[in-house]
Amino acid sequence: MMAVQLSDLDDLVQKVRNRHVKNYFYEAVVAYRAGAYRAAVISTWISICIDVIEKVKELSVDNDTSAKAIEKKLTAINSNDYASMLGFEKDILRFACDDLELISHIEKSHLERIKDDRNVCAHPTFSIDGHQFTPSPELTRAYIVQAATYLLTKSPVRGKVVVENMFSLINEESFPSDEEKAFTVLSSTKYLGRVRDSSARNLIIILLKRIFKDENDLDSEMLQKLSAALGAISRLFPELYRETLRDKLPSMLAAANDKLLRRVIPFLNSRTEAWESIERATVVRIEECITAMDFEGLLFYGVPELASKISLINDKFQVIIGADGFSNTYELLKSAPNISLKDQALKYFCDSGSFNSAYTNGINILIPYAQFITDKDLEQLFEGILANKTWNINQILNAGGIEEVLCTLYKKSKGNVVSHARLWIKFVDELASNHFVFEQLNELLVADKLIDQKEEDG
DSSP states (O other): OOOOOOOOHHHHHHHOSOHHHHHHHHHHHHHHHTTOHHHHHHHHHHHHHHHHHHHHHHHHHTTOHHHHHHHHHHHTSOTTOHHHHHHHHHHHHHIIIIISOSSOHHHHHHHHHHHHHHHHHHSOOOOTTOOOOOOOHHHHHHHHHHHIIIIITSOOOOSHHHHHHHHHHHTSTTSOSSHHHHHHHHTSTTTGGGOOHHHHHHHHHHHHHHHHTOOSOOOHHHHHHHHHHHHHHHHHSHHHHHHHHHHHHHHHHHHOOHHHHTTHHHHHHHOGGGGGGSOHHHHHHHHHHHHTOOHHHHHHTTHHHHHTTOHHHHHHHHHHHHSTTOOOHHHHHHHOOOGGGHHHHHHHHHTOOSHHHHHHHIIIIIGGGGGGOOHHHHHHHHHHHHHOOBTTBOTTTTSTTHHHHHHHHHHHTTTTOTTHHHHHHHHHHHHHHTTOOOHHHHHHHHHTTSSOHHHHHO
16 A cells, blocks of 8 residues: 655745745645635745845846846835735746746746635635635645645756756866865755756757767867766766766767867776767767777777677777787887786787897887786786797796786786686796796795795795
């Protein structure tokens, strides 16, 4: 059986923000409980009017342009000018909805019904039988709750103005590119901490348009700021963020030219969750854009990093760098250490064809990728090192300075290789059986109590 939850009227009274509004709202609740339903509706409407007026004043102090214009109209009304007062009252919900976005259009339509019934309750109907309109207890209670939940208990959030101000703020130098810091800024009640969903949604759309529809240049720092802002919004309005991405991102990307579409690659590096909103047709275009990139383009747009996060991109990336015509393997591996390049990096080192290249590849290629190495990788790496041979000589194990490389690899691979001890003991034993003894490496194993001093001396 479904439970029906009714709002507690006393609790709503306490939540009303403005003390002047609270007095009239309390009168509405008292009248309702006394069965004076017409009086309750009238007091509820007065509460709404006063609340909007007080919020106009509050926003005007904060230099809200729309609020200032409304306040100017209000202060221009003479105390004896009843026609102007009625005109202002007639437009008050339009001010609240369209100009200030204090309420949504649906909420406005509900509050309009309160205004209509208030007019009937406050004036005689002059019916032939003398019958006057009396709202039902259920309807009166609904009006009281709607007024409170839609307006009276809410802070004066700024709609259009807050979106414009937030977009300007995000474009300032002072806005952080770090998502955690961006969240600290935007979650403040001075910014997004008190806005309605509609305003947050509009801000998301504007940020996406700046990235994928604006032909003006967009450097990496600004893109990171925009992405950080979207990340902060996703934490403040998670479901709204997901819905807006699903609704708006596909059409924006479908309409984007190649220049704009390429921006999706660094964007996805920060906002990987957006991948699920991208349609297959656009994915094909993204893959073709990546295929057409030269070495500098792959690095500039961050394709190696994205390949480590999205399997479909990784598949395309591996085909590109594994092609016979790709001649920048060393520069790519050195410039963009990433897990998506790990296999190529280990193979590149194991294939070193000279003493000099073995050391250089060890320092510039192998060591930067040590952070990604797993048990299987380390085992295959050791096999590749032992198998290396050019002109019947192992170019790696005979290279000058290679012990430095092995010692550094030992230290850096500790944290992510589960069978680190077993694999290194086995490797050192195999080195010894091939007449290679590296004393500094052995000292590391002794210090970690993997082998004892006598074994090393032997």
